[in-house]
Amino acid sequence: MAKIDLDGLTKDYGGVIANDQLSFRVESGEIFGYLGPNGAGKSTTIRMLLGLLKPTGGTARVLGADIRDEKSLIEAKKRIGYLPAHLGFDDGVTGERVLEYHAGMKGDSRLHELLEIFTPPIERPVREYSTGNRRMLGLIQAFMHDPELVIMDEPTSGLDPLKQEEFNEFIRAERDRGTTIFFSSHVLSEVRRVCDRVGIIRQGRLVELEAVETLLTRSGKRVRIHAADEVIPQLSALDGVVDESTFPGGVQFIYTGEINRLLRELARYDVHDIDIKEPPLEDVFIHYYGERTEEKSNQWNPNNE
Numbered sequence: 001m002a003k004i005d006l007d008g009l010t011k012d013y014g015g016v017i018a019n020d021q022l023s024f025r026v027e028s029g030e031i032f033g034y035l036g037p038n039g040a041g042k043s044t045t046i047r048m049l050l051g052l053l054k055p056t057g058g059t060a061r062v063l064g065a066d067i068r069d070e071k072s073l074i075e076a077k078k079r080i081g082y083l084p085a086h087l088g089f090d091d092g093v094t095g096e097r098v099l100e101y102h103a104g105m106k107g108d109s110r111l112h113e114l115l116e117i118f119t120p121p122i123e124r125p126v127r128e129y130s131t132g133n134r135r136m137l138g139l140i141q142a143f144m145h146d147p148e149l150v151i152m153d154e155p156t157s158g159l160d161p162l163k164q165e166e167f168n169e170f171i172r173a174e175r176d177r178g179t180t181i182f183f184s185s186h187v188l189s190e191v192r193r194v195c196d197r198v199g200i201i202r203q204g205r206l207v208e209l210e211a212v213e214t215l216l217t218r219s220g221k222r223v224r225i226h227a228a229d230e231v232i233p234q235l236s237a238l239d240g241v242v243d244e245s246t247f248p249g250g251v252q253f254i255y256t257g258e259i260n261r262l263l264r265e266l267a268r269y270d271v272h273d274i275d276i277k278e279p280p281l282e283d284v285f286i287h288y289y290g291e292r293t294e295e296k297s298n299q300w301n302p303n304n305e
C-alpha cells in the first residue's frame with residue numbers, strides 16, 4: 001500500500017491555486033523528493049497532508065487515513081514524523097524540555113541514537129540556538145518515536161555541509177530499515193544523492209514524476225573531447241549531439257544518443273582525451289523552471305548547497 005496517495009488534491013487560496021489537482025503516490029520504503037521553485041506549492045501540499053490546511057478539492061491518504069477525516073488522521077499521525085519548514089519551538093525552554101514534551105505525546109524510543117548524530121546543545125534554551133541547531137532539534141523530534149513515514153519541509157536548510165552529509169547518510173539508512181521518507185528540497189545535489197524518485201511541481205501542477213536514475217539517463221551524457229582542430233566540426237555534427245560548444249583544442253556537448261554509437265563514431269577520429277559524465281542535475285531540472293524572470297521562481301538557486 002502507498003504510504004501517501006494524493007487524489008486530485010487541490011488548494012485554492014482564493015485567487016491563487018497553490019495545488020492544482022495533484023495525483024501521485026509515495027510508495028512504501030522509498031525516499032521521495034518533492035521539488036519546485038519558490039512558491040510552486042510544496043509547503044501547501046505538505047501542510048494539507050498533515051491536516052494543517054484543508055483542501056478545497058480532491059483528497060489524499062496518509063498511512064491509509066483520509067486527510068479530511070480528522071479522527072483517522074490524528075491516529076495515523078502517531079506513526080508519522082513531521083519536520084515543518086518553520087520550527088515554532090518555545091524559545092524560553094531548553095532543547096531537552098522540548099524533546100521531553102514531544103516524547104510525552106508520541107514516544108522517544110530512538111532519542112539517544114539520534115542525539116549521537118544530530119547534536120544540538122539540548123541543555124541550552126532554544127532562543128540561543130543557531131538556525132542549524134534548531135533544524136537538528138527538529139530532526140530529532142521528527143524521528144524520535146520511530147515513525148513509519150516521515151514528512152519534511154526543506155529539512156537541510158541551515159545545516160552546514162558536514163551535517164547535510166550526515167543527514168543524507170542517516171535518511172538512506174532509515175530507508176534501508178523500511179521508513180518511508182517524503183521531503184521538499186531546493187538542494188539538487190542532495191536529491192541526486194538520496195532520492196529514489198522525485199516529483200516536480202510548478203505553479204501548483206505536477207510536471208514530472210520519475211525515478212532519479214531515469215531522469216538522468218533520459219537526459220544524456222555530458223561529453224568533453226580534446227581533439228585535433230580539423231575534426232571538431234565533424235564531432236559537433238554527430239547525430240544525438242546537443243548544446244555543443246567549442247573550447248581551444250576541443251568540443252563539449254550533451255549526447256542524447258546510444259553510447260556505443262558514439263564510441264564507434266569517435267574511433268574514426270584522432271581523439272586526444274575524452275571525459276563522459278552524467279549531466280549535472282541542474283541541467284536536467286532547469287527546463288522545468290522556465291520563465292524564470294517572470295515568476296517568483298527566479299529565487300530558485302540550483303547551486304544552493
Ligand SMILES: Nc1ncnc2c1ncn2[C@@H]1O[C@H](COP(=O)(O)OP(=O)(O)OP(=O)(O)O)[C@@H](O)[C@H]1O
Pocket residue numbers: 013016017018036037038039040041042043044045
Ligand atoms: N495563506 C495563504 N494565502 C494566500 N496565498 C498563499 C498562502 N500560502 C501560500 N500562498 C501562495 O500559494 C503559493 C504556493 O505557496 P507554497 O508556500 O506552498 O510554495 P512552496 O513551493 O512551498 O514555496 P517555497 O519553496 O518558497 O517555500 C504561492 O503563490 C504562495 O504565495
